[in-house]
Amino acid sequence: MGHAQLQSIHVHPVKAFRGTAPREAVVEPWGLAGDRRWALIDDGGKVVTQRQQPRLALAAAELLPGGVRLSGPGMDPLTVPVPTRSGTVPMQIFRDKVEAVLAEDDAAHAWCTAFLGVDTRLVHMDAPGSRRPVDPAYALPGETVSFADGFPLLVTTTASLDALNSLIARGDHADEGPLPMNRFRPNVVVSGTTAWAEDDWSRIAIGEVTFRVPKKCGRCVVTTTDQATAERGREPLHTLGRHRRLDGRLIFGQNMVPLSRGTIRVGDPVTILG
Numbered sequence: 001m002g003h004a005q006l007q008s009i010h011v012h013p014v015k016a017f018r019g020t021a022p023r024e025a026v027v028e029p030w031g032l033a034g035d036r037r038w039a040l041i042d043d044g045g046k047v048v049t050q051r052q053q054p055r056l057a058l059a060a061a062e063l064l065p066g067g068v069r070l071s072g073p074g075m076d077p078l079t080v081p082v083p084t085r086s087g088t089v090p091m092q093i094f095r096d097k098v099e100a101v102l103a104e105d106d107a108a109h110a111w112c113t114a115f116l117g118v119d120t121r122l123v124h125m126d127a128p129g130s131r132r133p134v135d136p137a138y139a140l141p142g143e144t145v146s147f148a149d150g151f152p153l154l155v156t157t158t159a160s161l162d163a164l165n166s167l168i169a170r171g172d173h174a175d176e177g178p179l180p181m182n183r184f185r186p187n188v189v190v191s192g193t194t195a196w197a198e199d200d201w202s203r204i205a206i207g208e209v210t211f212r213v214p215k216k217c218g219r220c221v222v223t224t225t226d227q228a229t230a231e232r233g234r235e236p237l238h239t240l241g242r243h244r245r246l247d248g249r250l251i252f253g254q255n256m257v258p259l260s261r262g263t264i265r266v267g268d269p270v271t272i273l274g
Helices: 054-058 106-116 158-169 237-243
Strands: 005-009 024-028 038-042 060-064 067-071 078-081 089-093 096-102 120-124 153-157 188-191 203-206 209-218 249-258 262-265 270-272
Touching (some): 005 262, 038 089, 067 106, 078 106, 153 158, 153 209, 158 188, 158 249, 237 249
Parallel strands (some): 153 188
Antiparallel strands (some): 005 188, 024 262, 038 120, 060 067, 067 078, 096 120, 203 270, 209 249
């Protein structure tokens, strides 16, 4: 086994949209800088993700100074500035009630509504350090999170993906494999470990930044969505259900909470601290 290192970084400026793969990223207490600070809500204020709208896989979001640029098939690209007003609207992310700021330009809401064909609005998290705590069952006091599913970062390993793809190849839906890592929408991907090594991590360092690893990541239907076509299949949930069922959840990857700030870079050494 070689030395573990950071193979890739993934930032998703708008939750559920396609992300970007920068060479480096700033780690903030609530996640990578720019990651999932925007999201869509429906007319009832509930978050809209690929769970309900797999077509969101085809929409892309790129960070710009002071805003975000939306693009997607059949749509003219649109640049949306970070809202400057202070009033918030309530939104629901799964069990969490969160205050968010509506995009000020009506064109942003019109763009998202036209792309999906259902009424949606684009919202921004203005003060991520105060808006949403991490799940208290797994959090230390004061830990917060962006619009990510539950934790500031998600880490996966290339060795575990290889192992999973080997299991898929021997299973009932081998024609669906091998799957790419983007099915799992991680923030950081680590190479040079053994398969499933991340199951046992409790603290790691990526370069100069240290992280807590409090909870394995239970997977949902989004993983069955081809991120290039938005079509759904059976894998990887079928195979995870047979081989990776822990505490009633289908596990791939680990959630992480930063313990320090700093910049991580592709190629950084990854050190297992506990």
